[in-house]
Amino acid sequence: MSSSTNTPTHHTSTIGSIGAPSRRNTELALLVFAVVIPVFAYANVGLAIDDKVPAGLLSYGLGLGLLAGVAHLVVRKFAPYADPLLLPVATLLNGLGLVMIWRLDQSKLLQSIKQAGTAAPRQLMYTALGIALFVIVLIFLKDHRVLQRYTYISMVGALVLLLLPLVPGLGANIYGAKIWIHVGSFSIQPGEFAKIVLAIFFAGYLMVKRDALALASRRFMGLYLPRGRDLGPILVVWFISILILVFETDLGTSLLFFGMFIIMLYVATERTSWIVFGLLMSAAGAVGVATFETHVQQRVQAWLDPMHEFMQSRQGVPGHTEQSMQALWAFGSGGTLGTGWGQGHSELIRFAANSDFILASFGEEMGLAGIMAILVLYGLIVERGIRTALAARDPFGKLLAVGLSGGFALQVFVVAGGVMGLIPLTGMTMPFVAYGGSSVIANWALMGILIRISDTARRPAPAPAPSPDAEMTQVVRP
Amino acid sequence: MNKPLRRIAIFCGLLVLALLLRDNYVQYVQADGLRSDSNNRRVAIERYATPRGDIIVDGNPVTGAVKSKKNGIDDFEYKRTYKNGPMWAPVTGYASQAFDASQLEKLDDGILTGNDDRLFFRNTLDMLTGKKQQGGNVVTTLNAAAQKAAYQGLLSRGKGAVAAINPQTGAILALASTPSYDPSAFAGTSGSDEKAWNKLQKKNNPDDPMLNRALRETYPPGSTFKVVTAAAALENGLYTSADQHTDSPLPYILPGTTTELKNEGNIPCKNASMRIALRFSCNTVFGKIGADLRKEKMLTEAEKFGFNSEQLTPVRSNASVFPTKMDRPQTALSSIGQFETAATPLQMAMVASAVANNGTLMKPYMVDKLQAPNLDVISQTEPEKLSQPLSESNAQILQDMMETVVKQGTGTNAQIPNVTVGGKTGTAQHGVANSEKPYAWFISYAKLPDGSSPVAVAVVVEDGSANRDDISGGGLAAPIARDVMKAVIDSKK
Numbered sequence: 001m002s003s004s005t006n007t008p009t010h011h012t013s014t015i016g017s018i019g020a021p022s023r024r025n026t027e028l029a030l031l032v033f034a035v036v037i038p039v040f041a042y043a044n045v046g047l048a049i050d051d052k053v054p055a056g057l058l059s060y061g062l063g064l065g066l067l068a069g070v071a072h073l074v075v076r077k078f079a080p081y082a083d084p085l086l087l088p089v090a091t092l093l094n095g096l097g098l099v100m101i102w103r104l105d106q107s108k109l110l111q112s113i114k115q116a117g118t119a120a121p122r123q124l125m126y127t128a129l130g131i132a133l134f135v136i137v138l139i140f141l142k143d144h145r146v147l148q149r150y151t152y153i154s155m156v157g158a159l160v161l162l163l164l165p166l167v168p169g170l171g172a173n174i175y176g177a178k179i180w181i182h183v184g185s186f187s188i189q190p191g192e193f194a195k196i197v198l199a200i201f202f203a204g205y206l207m208v209k210r211d212a213l214a215l216a217s218r219r220f221m222g223l224y225l226p227r228g229r230d231l232g233p234i235l236v237v238w239f240i241s242i243l244i245l246v247f248e249t250d251l252g253t254s255l256l257f258f259g260m261f262i263i264m265l266y267v268a269t270e271r272t273s274w275i276v277f278g279l280l281m282s283a284a285g286a287v288g289v290a291t292f293e294t295h296v297q298q299r300v301q302a303w304l305d306p307m308h309e310f311m312q313s314r315q316g317v318p319g320h321t322e323q324s325m326q327a328l329w330a331f332g333s334g335g336t337l338g339t340g341w342g343q344g345h346s347e348l349i350r351f352a353a354n355s356d357f358i359l360a361s362f363g364e365e366m367g368l369a370g371i372m373a374i375l376v377l378y379g380l381i382v383e384r385g386i387r388t389a390l391a392a393r394d395p396f397g398k399l400l401a402v403g404l405s406g407g408f409a410l411q412v413f414v415v416a417g418g419v420m421g422l423i424p425l426t427g428m429t430m431p432f433v434a435y436g437g438s439s440v441i442a443n444w445a446l447m448g449i450l451i452r453i454s455d456t457a458r459r460p461a462p463a464p465a466p467s468p469d470a471e472m473t474q475v476v477r478p
Numbered sequence: 479m480n481k482p483l484r485r486i487a488i489f490c491g492l493l494v495l496a497l498l499l500r501d502n503y504v505q506y507v508q509a510d511g512l513r514s515d516s517n518n519r520r521v522a523i524e525r526y527a528t529p530r531g532d533i534i535v536d537g538n539p540v541t542g543a544v545k546s547k548k549n550g551i552d553d554f555e556y557k558r559t560y561k562n563g564p565m566w567a568p569v570t571g572y573a574s575q576a577f578d579a580s581q582l583e584k585l586d587d588g589i590l591t592g593n594d595d596r597l598f599f600r601n602t603l604d605m606l607t608g609k610k611q612q613g614g615n616v617v618t619t620l621n622a623a624a625q626k627a628a629y630q631g632l633l634s635r636g637k638g639a640v641a642a643i644n645p646q647t648g649a650i651l652a653l654a655s656t657p658s659y660d661p662s663a664f665a666g667t668s669g670s671d672e673k674a675w676n677k678l679q680k681k682n683n684p685d686d687p688m689l690n691r692a693l694r695e696t697y698p699p700g701s702t703f704k705v706v707t708a709a710a711a712l713e714n715g716l717y718t719s720a721d722q723h724t725d726s727p728l729p730y731i732l733p734g735t736t737t738e739l740k741n742e743g744n745i746p747c748k749n750a751s752m753r754i755a756l757r758f759s760c761n762t763v764f765g766k767i768g769a770d771l772r773k774e775k776m777l778t779e780a781e782k783f784g785f786n787s788e789q790l791t792p793v794r795s796n797a798s799v800f801p802t803k804m805d806r807p808q809t810a811l812s813s814i815g816q817f818e819t820a821a822t823p824l825q826m827a828m829v830a831s832a833v834a835n836n837g838t839l840m841k842p843y844m845v846d847k848l849q850a851p852n853l854d855v856i857s858q859t860e861p862e863k864l865s866q867p868l869s870e871s872n873a874q875i876l877q878d879m880m881e882t883v884v885k886q887g888t889g890t891n892a893q894i895p896n897v898t899v900g901g902k903t904g905t906a907q908h909g910v911a912n913s914e915k916p917y918a919w920f921i922s923y924a925k926l927p928d929g930s931s932p933v934a935v936a937v938v939v940e941d942g943s944a945n946r947d948d949i950s951g952g953g954l955a956a957p958i959a960r961d962v963m964k965a966v967i968d969s970k971k
Contacts, residue, residue, distance in 0.1 A: 109553060263489075267482045310517065325517075331504045332512020333520050345520050345553065368505035372498055379494040386487040390480055398479050402486055409490040413497060422500040 023084035024076045030088035031072055035065045038095030041341055045103045048342030060102075063124060064095050067131045078138045079455035085384045086454070089377050090432055090447050094130075094440065096374070097433030098123055099341070100361055104354045107347035119354055119435050126437040130444030137448030144452050148396045151204025158198040159240070161190035166247055191253045192442035195260075195407055196449065202261055203399035205233060206268035210395070214269035237261050242285045249295045252414050252426030258282055260407040267402050268395070294319075303424035323349055327360035327419050331371075338367025354435040356427055359419045374433070375416065382409040385450050391457035401453045404446055516578075519553070524593065526554040526575055531590040531613030531851065533570050533582055536622045539615075540566045546575070546666055554667065558583075563660035565629040568639075568653045568690045569620060569844065571793070572661030577675055581690070581793045582616055582845070589614040589848045589856065596848075596856050612851035619649035619846045619859075623965035624933070628654035631937075631958030638939035638955075639691035641823040642962050645831035645923060645934045647861040648840030650791060652935070652962055653824075655691040693795040696820035697938050700906030701951070702919045703815030704764045705829055708752050708879065710779035710813075711767045712872040720753040720879045730762035732769070732807035739765045739810065742905070756879045757887035759903065761814045768813020769806050776813055777802060782867035783839065784828050785821070791844050798825035815906060823936045826921045831934035833876050834900065834923035837868035880922075889920065891956035894964055898925040901959065903951030915940075920955035924963040933966040935959045 039061040046054030054060075068091045075082050102120035104110055111117045141147070147154075164170060170181045180187045206213075213230045241254035262278035290296045302309040302324055310325035326349045334344065344364035349357045363371050385405025392398045411428055418425035429439045504512075514521060526546070532539035539561070546557035558573045560566065571581025579587060588594030592601065592613040601611055621642075628640035632654055642652035663674035680686045689695060711717050717724060728748035730739045739761055741747055747760035755763035768776055780800035781787070789795040798821040801812055811817040824842060832839035841864040848856045868876065880900030883889045889901040901922030923934035937955040 263486055267479055267486060270479065270482050307517075328504065328508075329512050329515060329518040329520065331501075332509045332515075333518065334505060335509040335513065336506060345523055347553075348519055363501075363505060368501060371501050371505065375494055375497050375501065379491065382490045382494070383487060386483060386490065390483050390487075395479060398483065402483055406486055406490065409493055413493040416497045417500065420497070420500050420504055422496065 022080045027084035031068050034088040034092035035068050038099050041099040045342040049106050071131050074135045074138050079451050081455045081458040082451040083384050083454040086451055089380050093432035094127055101354045101435050103342055109347040123435055126440045130441040133441055134444040134448040141452050144397055147200050148204050151201055154197045154201035158194045161194040164190050189438035192438040196446050199403035202264045202403055203396050206264055206399055207396045210268035214271055238281050252428035256410050259410045260403050263406040264399050264403045299424045327357050330360040330364040334364040334367045336368045338365050338370055341365050355429055357419055358434045359416055359430055378412045388454040392453055397453045523553050525591050526556050528611050529556045531615045534615050534617045535620045558665040560662045563662045564658035567658050567661055568655040568692050574664050576667045585792050586616045614851050615849040617846045619844050621651040621966055623969045624652040624962050627961040627965040628652040631961050632656040635939045639823040640937050641692045641827040642933055642935040643827045643831045643842055645835035645931045648842045650842055650844040651966055653692045657685045657687040659687040692823045696796055696822050697917050698906040699815040699821040700904030700919050701759045702826055702902045702904035702921045705902050706780055706783055707764045707767050707813040709868050710771055710776055714775050720875050721751045723749045723751055724763050726763045726766045728762055730766055732810055735807050753879045753882050757882050759888055764814050765810040769810040773809045782865045784825055789842055791842050795822050795824050798822050823938050826936035827934055830921040830923045832867050833873055834931040834934050836870045837873035838866055839864045888952040889956050891952050892922050892960040905950050918951045918954035920951045920959045922959045933963050935962050
């Protein structure tokens with residue numbers, strides 16, 4: 001238990017005066033688990049594949065421990081009241097992801113098609129960069145409300161980020177989706193960063209406009225229709241998300257942005273009608289796009305009949321992939337308890353075994369039990385994020401927190417649902433566990449912002465400045 | 479703003495819940511189907527992850543396994559090898575990394591890979607003690623010397639098949655088929671394996687080497703079927719001894735027609751006894767017996783011998799055919815092994831074995847036992863009676879007749895010194911208007927001085943290269959049968 005329990009109680013104040021316990025030691029204890037579990041997993045992979053404890057165990061353990069330790073110390077110093085669960089859960093997911101990526105690195109098959117071999121060291125580097133960004137956010141962003149000032153800059157920034165992949169010479173079409181840009185030898189997925197920047201814009205815009213959107217409307221057939229000028233921005237965002245879908249063939253990102261916006265709009269205005277509008281518009285958009293975009297049609301057909309897709313791919317019909325079926329087989333072969341680390345054959349999923357489909361790799365080797373644990377960990381991050389939103393005292397913080405965690409939840413749902421065949425596959429990455437620099441770095445930044453908001457939300461209110469009136473009274477006292 | 483926030487929290491919870499439910503559906507409800515899906519490469523990877531157990535003949539494995547990993551990219555650890563592959567292919571079948579498996583390799587895959595449920599307890603123990611999973615063995619009933627004799631004999635003749643059975647148990651002693659194939663040639667996944675496989679496919683190779691002629695091909699049995707007809711005559715009391723004169727005219731006109739049933743050559747078939755008729759292979763005598771007995775009685779007897787049903791040895795044989803729909807003249811033709819009558823070599827070996835075993839037909843089998851990796855017996859096949867096509871006394875009458883065939887009839891080529899051999903030749907004409915070269919058949923059994931009969935054999939030779947006039951069961955097939963029987967008897971000593 002922390003030493004800073006029950007801070008000032010000797011004064012009265014309108015805002016919560018009973019300070020929350022800082023919970024930093026709880027976080028530390030959880031972090032120990034979050035580092036030790038992946039270290040054990042790492043040893044397990046080595047034992048399963050080479051019958052010996054992997055040579056890099058110590059350096060890997062120290063590396064992950066060091067990163068977690070630095071993150072913890074920075075939180076302790078700069079965000080002492082932050083939610084104690086967010087950092088350990090993110091660390092655990094990131095650590096498990098690193099182990100699985102390292103495990104797939106050992107696959108000769110993936111090495112032979114140049115898709116693995118050195119992914120884990122790079123992912124470790126990205127993790128370090130991500131935690132560095134996390135630290136920078138916590139040190140330099142003293143108060144999340146500062147972000148409010150950058151509302152419109154964020155909008156421009158997000159649009160630029162999103163449209164970058166369409167710039168000729170910069171964008172790259174990889175596996176049917178134009179969502180990457182090349183900078184030097186690195187490829188970046190700007191969408192991952194746009195997610196955060198866009199949430200800042202939405203939060204800033206909605207905080208200002210929420211009254212207008214909520215109240216200045218006419219009732220029509222039981223629904224509140226907003227005024228055109230208030231409705232404008234949502235239509236613009238909807239249109240842009242459809243544009244992304246069409247030109248970058250990126251279903252996941254457009255769904256994510258649109259969903260995130262609807263969630264934030266609903267929270268800001270407390271009007272259920274917005275959800276109805278949102279659903280109607282996304283349905284209209286989806287149907288409209290699906291009628292002339294063959295890529296989308298293929299995805300839907302592949303989802304309905306993955307076996308047919310597999311056979312088409314085997315016969316070499318272009319535009320088809322056997323990945324969905326391979327992922328299902330991986331899940332099925334894992335069964336309830338899984339084959340154990342290092343003992344599955346997830347490399348059969350080929351190049352996406354460590355990125356888009358890493359959940360299937362987990363499903364095979366850790367089984368139903370492991371996947372449920374991972375899903376619950378994601379659920380924890382999301383619910384702690386929404387709890388942060390509940391606790392936040394300012395509407396901007398509330399909106400930003402719910403936007404980021406709602407977006408996170410949608411991303412997890414879209415990716416995991418796609419990989420497991422619940423919904424059509426969209427090709428996004430599982431936050432923290434999947435191989436990919438942009439994703440890891442952006443999600444650590446996201447975690448930094450959430451932790452900053454939760455720190456502000458749970459921080460005891462500062463003791464009010466001594467009231468000049470009270471002093472006067474004292475002076476006058478006889 | 480807190481009320482919608484709580485709803486969003488519930489919504490996100492539902493998203494996670496949906497994922498959890500879907501995961502349970504995929505990894506629990508559907509798991510078994512996905513795991514064992516034949517397109518799931520893991521099934522094959524598992525099959526070749528450990529050296530397969532062996533298929534064993536006379537205590538020696540006819541199979542083996544080698545490490546197949548070349549540069550580690552190949553995910554199949556071990557590759558199947560075969561010793562004398564073409565000779566044993568009709569017994570073992572094949573296990574190919576690229577082209578699945580067949581016959582014993584497929585049927586006993588669980589034992590050979592060690593994944594069989596019956597090995598579960600043992601595997602669990604091995605897992606706990608850190609031992610790698612191993613495959614068990616399939617111990618066959620085959621006799622290596624007999625198989626060799628059969629295969630060599632067929633090779634010198636071209637196309638054909640041999641099936642040999644121990645009449646007292648039903649254990650299969652030889653099962654050969656030519657032309658054959660070497661299952662080693664396509665056991666792996668390389669380009670040369672694929673080439674070898676394609677070359678063996680029927681569409682690329684009219685000789686169809688992958689056809690197991692001993693079990694899966696049905697041939698018109700020709701005169702060898704007269705043994706069944708003779709058995710039917712005795713069983714139904716039409717004639718009661720080998721030497722009783724039959725009331726058969728020469729020439730014999732098929733009942734209700736003007737068609738004359740002919741004999742091969744000028745042979746003494748008029749009112750001949752069944753002994754004489756079998757010795758000279760009289761079509762007229764046995765055709766008339768069939769016509770006299772009528773369809774039902776002939777069908778009953780043929781089915782008692784195993785016609786019209788598949789045999790599971792455990793490799794499935796095709797069902798031999800004795801037609802169920804025919805008129806009297808057709809019954810007469812069927813009774814001399816023509817019309818639609820068709821038999822597998824295994825079926826005709828069963829006919830000979832039932833006669834040799836004093837009328838009791840044993841169920842044919844070729845797997846003696848299944849062994850765990852530590853050689854413990856997991857399952858042992860017990861000989862099983864299939865039916866009783868003949869009474870003991872009638873069987874002995876028929877034996878007497880078949881022994882005459884070898885002593886002084888068409889089957890003299892099958893004689894073995896100091897051994898009593900009974901047999902029947904057959905030369906089956908087929909094709910439109912009998913235009914194609916006939917099949918040469920010989921079925922026989924050997925009897926030792928102590929009265930026991932260790933082997934019954936059926937040989938069919940489809941010799942496309944021989945001069946048509948030279949084709950006869952006695953000339954082409956009987957020597958092979960003799961060598962097989964001799965090999966079995968010699969290996970007993």
